[in-house]
Structures are given as C-alpha cells and as structure tokens.
Amino acid sequence: MKEFLTFTKKEFLHIFRDTWTMMIILVLPLVMMLLFGYAVTTEIRNTNIGILDYSKDETTRSIINRVQESEYFTISNYFNSYDEIDQSFKSSENSLVIVFGENFSENLLHLRKADIQIVADASDPNAAKTLVNYLSNIIGSTLKDLNKTTIENYEIKPELKLLYNPLMKSSYNFVPGVMGFIIILVCAMMTSISIVREKEKGTMELLLASPTSPITIIVSKLIPYFVISLINIITIFLVSYFIMGVPINGSLFWIFILCILYILVSLSLGILISTVSDTQLMALVISAILLLMPSMLLSGMLFNIESMPLILQGIAQAMPAKWFISAIRKLMIMGVDAKYVLHEFGALLLMEVIIIGISLKKFKKRLE
Amino acid sequence: MDEVIVVRNLTKRFGAFTAVDDISFEVKKGEIFGFLGANGAGKTTVIRMLCGLSKPSSGNALVGGFDIRHQSEKIKANIGYMSQRFSLYEDLKVWENIKLFAGIYGMKKKDIAIKTDILLEELGFESQKETLVSALPLGWKQKLAFSVAIFHNPKVVFLDEPTGGVDPVVRRQFWELIYKTAEKGITVFVTTHYMDEAEYCDRISIMVDGRIEALDTPRALKEKFSSDSIDDIFYQLARNAKRKED
Numbered sequence: 001m002k003e004f005l006t007f008t009k010k011e012f013l014h015i016f017r018d019t020w021t022m023m024i025i026l027v028l029p030l031v032m033m034l035l036f037g038y039a040v041t042t043e044i045r046n047t048n049i050g051i052l053d054y055s056k057d058e059t060t061r062s063i064i065n066r067v068q069e070s071e072y073f074t075i076s077n078y079f080n081s082y083d084e085i086d087q088s089f090k091s092s093e094n095s096l097v098i099v100f101g102e103n104f105s106e107n108l109l110h111l112r113k114a115d116i117q118i119v120a121d122a123s124d125p126n127a128a129k130t131l132v133n134y135l136s137n138i139i140g141s142t143l144k145d146l147n148k149t150t151i152e153n154y155e156i157k158p159e160l161k162l163l164y165n166p167l168m169k170s171s172y173n174f175v176p177g178v179m180g181f182i183i184i185l186v187c188a189m190m191t192s193i194s195i196v197r198e199k200e201k202g203t204m205e206l207l208l209a210s211p212t213s214p215i216t217i218i219v220s221k222l223i224p225y226f227v228i229s230l231i232n233i234i235t236i237f238l239v240s241y242f243i244m245g246v247p248i249n250g251s252l253f254w255i256f257i258l259c260i261l262y263i264l265v266s267l268s269l270g271i272l273i274s275t276v277s278d279t280q281l282m283a284l285v286i287s288a289i290l291l292l293m294p295s296m297l298l299s300g301m302l303f304n305i306e307s308m309p310l311i312l313q314g315i316a317q318a319m320p321a322k323w324f325i326s327a328i329r330k331l332m333i334m335g336v337d338a339k340y341v342l343h344e345f346g347a348l349l350l351m352e353v354i355i356i357g358i359s360l361k362k363f364k365k366r367l368e
Numbered sequence: 369m370d371e372v373i374v375v376r377n378l379t380k381r382f383g384a385f386t387a388v389d390d391i392s393f394e395v396k397k398g399e400i401f402g403f404l405g406a407n408g409a410g411k412t413t414v415i416r417m418l419c420g421l422s423k424p425s426s427g428n429a430l431v432g433g434f435d436i437r438h439q440s441e442k443i444k445a446n447i448g449y450m451s452q453r454f455s456l457y458e459d460l461k462v463w464e465n466i467k468l469f470a471g472i473y474g475m476k477k478k479d480i481a482i483k484t485d486i487l488l489e490e491l492g493f494e495s496q497k498e499t500l501v502s503a504l505p506l507g508w509k510q511k512l513a514f515s516v517a518i519f520h521n522p523k524v525v526f527l528d529e530p531t532g533g534v535d536p537v538v539r540r541q542f543w544e545l546i547y548k549t550a551e552k553g554i555t556v557f558v559t560t561h562y563m564d565e566a567e568y569c570d571r572i573s574i575m576v577d578g579r580i581e582a583l584d585t586p587r588a589l590k591e592k593f594s595s596d597s598i599d600d601i602f603y604q605l606a607r608n609a610k611r612k613e614d
Contacts, residue, residue, distance in 0.1 A: 006471045010460070017459045017500075202453035209419045209449035209526075210472045211441060 003212060007220030014194065015224055025190060025225075029182045029232045033239050036174040047131060048076035048094035052085060055104035059114075059146065066142045067098070072134050085119060095121040096131050098139075175240040176328040177301025179259070180321035182236070183229050183266050184295045189287035191225045191270030196283040199274075214363070222267045229263045249335025258331060258341070261348050262324040268355040269320070275362040295321035323347045372397050372524055372555045373418065377427035380413050387413045389578035390427065395524075395571075400546060400556045402566045404598075405575030406606045411559050414575075415526050418557070420444050432523040445473065448517035448525035448554075452532055456513050458502035462493065465501055466516055473520035487515055507538030511545060518549055525549065527558040531565065543568050563599035572598070574605050581605045 015021050049067065053060050068075050076094050079085055085097050101107070101115025108114040118135055122128040195218070198204040207217050240246040248255070269291065277283040297303065298312060299321035305313055316322050327344035330336045373395035380388040388410045395401045405411045416422045418431055420440030429436045432446040456465045463484055470480040488494050491511060501509060510530065518525050527546075531539045543565065550556050550570075558569070566572050566586060573583040582589055582605060586598055593601045 003472060003474075006468060010457070010464075010468055013464070014457070014459055201458070202451050202455035203457060205421075205451045205453075206449060206455045206469075207472075208421055209444060209447070210469070211445040211474070212472050 004216055004220055007212070007216060008223045011194070011221055011224045015228070021190065025186050025228050025232070028185070029178070029236060030239070032178050032182065033175075033236060033244075036178060037171055037239075037244050045072060046074050047072060047096060049073045049135075050077035050079055050085065050088055050094040050097040051075060052079040052082070052097060052099045054102045055100050057103075057105040059105040059108060059143075060100045062146065063098075063100075063139055063142045066138055067135070070134075070138055073138075089121050095128070096135065098135070171240060171244040171246050172329075172333050174301065175236065175244070175246050176325045176332065177296075177299065179233060179236050179328065180262070180299055180301065180325045181292070181295050182232050183259075183263055183324075184269075184287075184291050184321055186229050186232060187225050187263055187266030188269040188273065188291050189284065191222060191267055192273035192277065192283040192287055193280050194225075195221055195271065195274035196277050196280050200279055218271060222270075225267065225270070226263060229266075230259075233259050246333075247335075248332055250331035251338065254338045254341075255328065255331050258324065258327050258345070258348075261345065261352070262320060265320045265348050265352045265355065268352055268359060272355050272359045272362070275359055291319075294319050298322065299325050301325060320348060320351055323351075370396050371430075372399075373401075373429065373431050373557065375414075375418075375427075375429040378414070378417065378424050378429055379426045380410075380417060380422070381425040386578055388417070388424075391575075391578075391580050392427075393573060393580060393583055395555055395557060397523075397555055398550050398553045400550050400558065400568070400570045402569030402572035403557060403559045403575070404563075404566055404572055404602060405559075406609060408611050409575040409606075409609070410578040411575055412528065415528055415557070415559070418443075419447060419449055419526055446523045448520070448522040450513050450517040450525070450527050450530055452529035454506070454509050454513055456501050456509065456516060459500065461498055461500055462488070462504075462512065463497045465512070466519060469516045470519050473522075475520055483519065487519065491515060507534050507541070510534055510538065510542060514542065514545055518554055521552075522554060524555040524557055527556065529559055529561060531560065531562065539565070563597070563602060566598045566602075574602055576605050576609050577611050 015025070051064055053064070064075065067073050073096075077084075077088055077097075079088070079097070082099075085099075088094055088097070097119040099115075099117040099119060101117075104114045104116070116139065118132055120128040120132050195204075198207070204217075208214065237248070241248055270287075273283055273286050273291075277286060294315060295301075298305070298308070298316040299319050300316070301321075305316050305322065308316065323344045327341040327348075330341050330344075331338070371394045373393075375391060375393050378388060378391050379386065391414070403411055403414070413422070417424050417436060418429060420431075420436055420443040423437060431443045434442040434446065436443060457468070460468065466484050466487070467480055470483070471477075475483075484497075485494075488497055493508070493512070496504065496508075501512070504512065514525075514527070514530060517527075531542055534542070539562070546556050546558070546568075558565075560566060569586065571583065571585050572589065573580050575581070582593075582601065584592065589598065589601055590596060593604060595601050595604070
C-alpha cells in the first residue's frame with residue numbers, strides 16, 4: 001500500500017512537471033467547451049432582420065414586437081421601399097426581411113387574408129432555411145395569440161414540437177460530446193503515452209526488475225488520469241449547468257456511474273495501446289487515428305450516426321464514445337430512468353471485459 | 369556458501385530459435401564478473417532470466433540462493449539492476465529518484481534520508497540534491513543511476529553496458545565505483561563493449577551464439593589463447609559466430 005502511494009505520487013509529479021501535459025488535460029477541456037459553446041455553434045442568435053411595413057398598424061406592430069423580443073432576432077433596419085432591401089442584403093446589414101402588405105389588420109379582419117412576405121438571403125441555404133422556420137413560427141404563434149388564425153394566406157404548417165431541447169440549443173448536444181472526447185483524450189491517449197514513455201526511456205525495465213508487481217506499476221499509473229478525468233467531468237458539468245444553462249434532468253448517481261464506467265473503458269484502451277506501441281509517437285498516432293478522430297466524427301457528437309453510410313455506422317458501434325454520449329444524453333437531457341440505458345451500459349461493460357482480456361494476454365506474453 | 373550465482377544448463381528458446389544454449393557457470397560473492405559477447409549473442413536474454421524478468425525454457429539458476437523459476441519475487445528484492453539505457457526519471461529531482469527507488473526496495477524513510485546524505489557526499493553531489501536529473505551531465509547521471517542501483521545493498525548488481533556513451537575519464541571514475549562496491553561484498557555482474565574494461569574484471573566469460581566459449585580470469589585467458597589482449601581473443605571467438613549482429 002505504501003509502495004502504491006509512492007508510485008501514485010510519482011505519477012502526479014510526472015504530470016505536474018510537464019507543461020504540455022498540464023495544458024492538454026486541464027486547459028484543453030475548457031477551451032473545447034468555450035469553442036463549442038460560443039464559436040462553433042449551429043444555433044441562431046441575434047440575427048439582424050429588416051422590416052418593410054406598408055401598414056404600420058396594430059397587428060404588424062405586435063408581430064414586430066414579438067420578433068424583436070425573441071433572442072434569435074434583432075431588428076436592424078426599417079425600410080421604406082423594396083429597393084432598400086436589395087441594398088441591405090448586398091451590404092450584409094441583415095439576412096432576413098419581413099414585408100407587410102398594405103392594410104394588414106383591416107384585410108385580416110374583413111377579407112380574412114393579409115399579405116406578409118419573408119425575404120431571405122439564401123446564399124447560405126441551410127441558415128436561410130432555419131431562419132425562415134424560426135420566423136414563421138414566431139409569426140404563426142403571434143397571430144394565433146391574437147386570435148386571428150383563420151388567415152388563409154398563412155400557410156398552415158405541421159406544428160413542430162421539439163422535445164427535450166425545445167430551443168434547439170446546440171450545447172445540449174456538444175456537452176456530452178466534449179465529455180466523451182476529453183475522457184478518451186486524457187485516459188486513453190495520455191495514459192498510453194505515459195506508459196510507453198517508461199518503456200522508451202528504459203525506466204520500465206528498471207521497475208519490472210524491482211520487487212514491485214506489474215499490477216502496482218500499471219494501476220498507480222492509471223490513478224492520476226482517473227482523478228483528472230473526474231475533475232474534468234465535474235468542471236464540464238459545472239460550466240454547462242451554470243454558464244450554458246444545460247439542464248441535468250436525470251439522476252446524478254447514474255450519470256456518475258456511467259462516467260466512471262466510461263473512464264475505466266478508456267483507461268483500459270490506454271493500456272491496450274501501450275502494449276502494442278514501442279514509442280510515444282506510435283502511441284500518439286494510434287490513439288489519434290483509431291480513437292480520437294472517430295470519437296469526434298463517428299460518435300454522434302457532430303454528425304448524426306443514422307444518416308451515415310452503413311460501414312461508418314458499423315465502425316461507430318465499436319466506439320465507446322458513441323455509447324457513452326448516447327447514454328449521457330438520455331440520462332442528463334432526457335432525464336430517463338437508468339433502465340433505459342441498460343443497452344449502453346451493457347455495451348461499455350462488454351468492451352471493458354474484452355479490452356482487459358486482450359491486454360492481460362498481451363502482457364503475459366511479453367513476460368513469456 | 370560462497371557462490372551468489374549458480375547457473376545450470378540454462379536454455380532459452382523463442383520458437384525454433386535457441387537464444388541461450390545450455391550454459392552453466394558460477395559467480396562468487398564480491399566478484400566482478402564480466403559478461404562479454406557480440407550483439408545478439410544472448411547476453412541480455414541471460415541477464416533478463418537471472419533478474420527474474422523472463423522464465424527459462426529449461427535448466428535453472430540460483431541467484432542469491434533463490435530459484436529463478438519460482439522465486440523471482442525474492443530475487444528481485446535482492447538484486448540491483450542498471451540497464452544500458454540510462455534510466456532514472458529525468459523529471460524528478462536527484463533526491464526524489466533516490467527516495468523512489470529506495471522505497472520500492474522496501475527501505476525505511478529514516479534510513480533513506482540518512483543514507484541519501486551520505487551517498488550525495490560520497491559522490492560530491494551535495495549541491496545537486498534538489499536538481500532535476502535532466503539537468504545533470506551524462507556522466508553524473510550514470511554514476512547516480514549506479515548508486516541508486518546499489519542503494520538498498522543488494523547481493524548482486526546487474527549492469528547492462530553501464531558505460532555506453534560516456535567519456536574515458538567518467539568511465540574510469542565509474543569503474544572506481546564498481547571496485548568500491550565489490551569491496552563491500554556486493555557481486556557485480558557487468559556486460560560491456562569496451563575490451564579494456566574487461567581487463568578490470570576478476571573473471572570474464574565470452575558468449576558466442578548462445579553458448580559460453582571461454583570463461584576465466586583475464587590473465588588465464590590470455591595464456592590459454594596465447595594472446596596479449598582480450599580484444600584479440602574476443603575477435604578470434606566472435607568471428608566464428610553464425611548469427612548476424614543485430
């Protein structure tokens with residue numbers, strides 16, 4: 001036990017004394033959170049919108065107010081003619097304009113129809129589509145509230161109800177993704193590199209020739225990365241809950257059990273990689289290509305797995321990150337009971353057993 | 369019993385390849401035993417087996433009175449080991465390295481503290497106690513690595529090419545350390561590439577293709593092969609080797 005503590009302390013020293021390691025394991029998670037949270041965002045916020053209102057009556061004003069109040073749009077221009085709209089798009093003052101026809105309220109009341117037009121800059125078609133959707137929803141709900149839903153020219157659309165993430169916030173998606181990625185990075189990559197570093201430098205020989213058991217050597221190497229991963233997870237939870245407003249709907253207990261299981265799987269992957277690599281560079285390349293990249297691209301963090309080609313879907317199933325992200329979404333965002341994530345838990349457990357099995361076999365073979 | 373290492377018909381096969389072929393020899397307490405051989409002759413395989421790092425295919429050996437097949441844990445506690453690659457932790461301070469390895473070999477905290485100061489004084493390293501090992505010159509590192517390997521007072525210390533890459537002055541100093549160690553009764557089992565170093569040994573063995581082709585004091589070997597240098601004897605034996613150097 002005393003020996004074990006000595007070793008663990010030594011591992012912490014290795015980490016604390018290496019600036020790069022410290023940067024990667026403590027600063028990178030925060031940078032990723034901020035990047036995904038504020039820079040790489042797929043949601044819409046504060047889009048400039050212009051208004052051309054030929055009516056200027058009660059109804060158009062309430063619609064305009066409603067648009068202004070929403071956090072998605074900011075009214076930047078009021079126009080007097082169509083010509084000005086074209087100008088404003090070209091100078092990028094706004095990417096969206098609402099045009100109200102003449103006598104809007106009156107027409108609505110008497111003719112039961114009124115003219116409203118949304119003009120969008122479709123040079124970025126995806127963004128334009130989303131913007132138009134958002135705007136139509138706002139206009140539709142305003143008219144509904146004004147009890148004038150019978151306008152015929154307002155195209156009746158199936159009403160969308162977005163469960164669990166009604167505001168389509170991308171933070172709901174990337175928080176589990178960032179956790180999945182960071183843990184693979186810290187546990188699998190950094191651990192494998194730190195074990196292989198000892199092989200490369202020759203200190204592993206020295207340790208193996210000492211009375212210390214190989215198990216002590218390996219386990220004491222894992223402890224610091226385990227602790228750091230937990231710290232990272234807690235930091236990510238705190239940042240996402242308090243700063244980004246991501247809810248934690250499910251049981252914290254099961255969320256942590258899940259995180260610990262995932263950390264263990266990642267640590268075992270780190271051991272496995274270290275048994276097949278002879279140099280730190282090799283460990284780095286193997287973890288980056290076989291683990292980090294797929295964990296980013298195929299785990300469902302950035303792209304939807306169901307819409308991938310079959311072969312990539314197959315590879316995705318083998319990624320621990322995929323199962324972790326799926327389970328944490330269910331537990332954290334949807335707030336489901338643990339029994340609904342048994343499938344994910346099972347997959348991770350199975351992976352853990354297989355990886356440990358292979359690593360032990362490899363390790364024994366090395367000792368002949 | 370005077371023999372610290374007793375090797376009997378030791379053999380190691382990797383598949384169809386016989387790395388170590390039925391070797392037998394003894395090493396006495398306090399002896400400096402030079403273990404020579406070209407690259408690929410099987411030296412490292414023998415050392416690994418004697419240190420309990422790998423199991424023999426057949427034959428057996430006793431190290432410090434313990435059986436290498438079944439008592440590798442006991443052996444590991446009674447030997448010191450220094451590999452050809454300089455191997456202390458570069459990112460730990462001098463005293464941290466000493467404390468770490470002494471702790472691994474089960475020494476008490478108090479003993480470690482006292483002995484550390486004595487050792488640093490002997491080596492003239494007092495001012496370097498708090499220095500990171502990475503900041504030491506190579507020769508100093510080598511001396512420190514050796515001192516760490518014998519810090520827990522083992523019965524045998526295995527040195528696998530300990531002086532590779534250091535300049536002649538440091539090599540000289542290093543061998544002085546080895547003599548002092550042997551005087552304390554610690555057996556030194558050393559492999560080397562430098563034939564002048566072989567002359568410093570009490571006895572040497574020369575391994576060719578997994579077998580021991582010659583074993584005696586340097587003087588007796590010179591008489592037997594009627595040659596005046598170990599280098600020459602080594603060359604005579606090694607040129608018949610069938611294995612390619614790797």
